[in-house]
Amino acid sequence: MSAPPPTPDTVPLQFFFLENGEISSEQDQAAVDAFAADFQGLRHFGTKLGQAMNLKGAWIGAVQESDFSVIYRLDDTDVGPNTTGVGARIGEQALLTELLESLKPGDF
Amino acid sequence: MPATITPSLRSALERLRNAGAINGLCLAWRRQVLISLLPFEEFRAERIVQAVEDARDHFSTGDRNAQTVWFGFEGVFVLARFFKDTTLVVLHTREEDVDFINSVAATFLDDSQLLIEALINPPPSQPEGDTELLH
Numbered sequence: 001m002s003a004p005p006p007t008p009d010t011v012p013l014q015f016f017f018l019e020n021g022e023i024s025s026e027q028d029q030a031a032v033d034a035f036a037a038d039f040q041g042l043r044h045f046g047t048k049l050g051q052a053m054n055l056k057g058a059w060i061g062a063v064q065e066s067d068f069s070v071i072y073r074l075d076d077t078d079v080g081p082n083t084t085g086v087g088a089r090i091g092e093q094a095l096l097t098e099l100l101e102s103l104k105p106g107d108f
Numbered sequence: 109m110p111a112t113i114t115p116s117l118r119s120a121l122e123r124l125r126n127a128g129a130i131n132g133l134c135l136a137w138r139r140q141v142l143i144s145l146l147p148f149e150e151f152r153a154e155r156i157v158q159a160v161e162d163a164r165d166h167f168s169t170g171d172r173n174a175q176t177v178w179f180g181f182e183g184v185f186v187l188a189r190f191f192k193d194t195t196l197v198v199l200h201t202r203e204e205d206v207d208f209i210n211s212v213a214a215t216f217l218d219d220s221q222l223l224i225e226a227l228i229n230p231p232p233s234q235p236e237g238d239t240e241l242l243h
Contacts (some may be wrong), residue, residue, distance in 0.1 A: 038167075045163035046179045049186060052155035053148065060180030060203075063167045064210070077182040095207045096178055 011068065011091030013066040013102065018072065035089055038063065038070045059083075060085045062096055069094040110113055117223050124198075130209065131184070131200035135220075136161070137168060137228060146199065158187035164195070164216050168193050189213035224229055 016025045016035045023036050037060075046058025057079040062071040069092065074085035086103045119134050123157055132146040137159045144153040160177060167174035178187045180203065187198045187209055196213045200206070 007211040009177055040176075041163070041166050042179075045166065045171040045177070046181075048162065049156060049179055050158050050181055052152055053153075053181070053184075053186075055181045058179035058181055060178070060185070062176075063163075063174050064176040064178070065167075065172055065174055067173070073180075077180075093175075096176075096210070097204055097207050099160070100203070 011089060013090045013101060015089060015103075016072075016087040016089075018074070018083070018087060020082050022083075023087075031089075035087055037068065038089070039072050039087055041072075059085075060100070062098065062099070066093055067090060067091060067097070069099060071096065071099045071103070073100060109234055116233050117220060117227065118145075120216070120220065120223075121145055124212065127212070129202040130198055132197075134197040136195045136197070136241035137224060138193050142224065142227060146197070156186070157195065160186075160195060160197055164188070164190050175224075176207055177212075178210075187213065189217060192221065194221070 014025065014027050015029055016023050016032065023032055023039065025032050042061030042063065042080040043057065046061045052058050059077045059079050060072070062069065069087040070086055072087035074083045076083055088099055088102055117135065121143055122145065124130065125133050134141060134146050134153050134157060135143045138175060139157055139161050141153050141157055144150065146153045146156065158234065163177045164174050167177070174190060176187065179203050184230050185203060185206065187200065187206060189196045189210060191214065196217055196218050198209050198213055200209055
């Protein structure tokens with residue numbers, strides 16, 4: 001009997017890599033797609049928020065829910081369309097500083 | 109006779125602003141700016157609130173319910189904490205403060221619901237000066 005598919009509150013810490021507008025990961029396609037949707041949403045609203053403050057787009061973006069957290073961090077604060085970076089998501093209300101710390105090179 | 113204490117959302121927010129590396133605060137109710145202590149013009153404060161509320165709506169569909177969104181820009185971070193119909197936007201400068209500020213924002217919003225309710229729906233006997241929306 002196969003295990004049930006993970007629901008949002010059972011997602012383990014997962015990492016995603018952003019390069020040249022593409023997202024890659026060791027996770028399955030469903031996880032990549034889910035992260036990609038959140039990443040695109042965060043980029044969109046980060047850009048919108050930046051425009052409101054007369055700033056460039058956001059190089060960090062995160063959403064925290066009661067049982068789920070997702071975050072991305074780009075390698076350069078000078079955000080461009082081909083900027084590289086790392087993202088993560090986890091099925092718990094994780095501390096954002098801990099999630100950021102987990103995105104440092106060598107930790108995954 | 110005990111002195112009358114007049115609670116003030118603005119003074120509470122100003123105390124928050126002086127708490128650390130915070131350089132701007134904005135309290136909103138249903139996309140309406142109640143108090144802005146942001147270093148921007150009013151129209152920018154309104155755009156900021158619209159942007160974070162749009163993000164909240166986007167990430168609160170289905171089973172999801174966004175409590176916090178956080179963005180990092182060159183030189184400044186923006187945290188928006190949501191509670192019921194209210195939102196507190198905080199501009200801060202130190203990345204490592206984010207969880208502390210998130211916690212403080214949650215407590216502030218929880219503790220301020222009665223004051224916000226009084227501001228939105230003032231009792232008939234309350235003097236007009238205390239019910240004015242502050243910007």
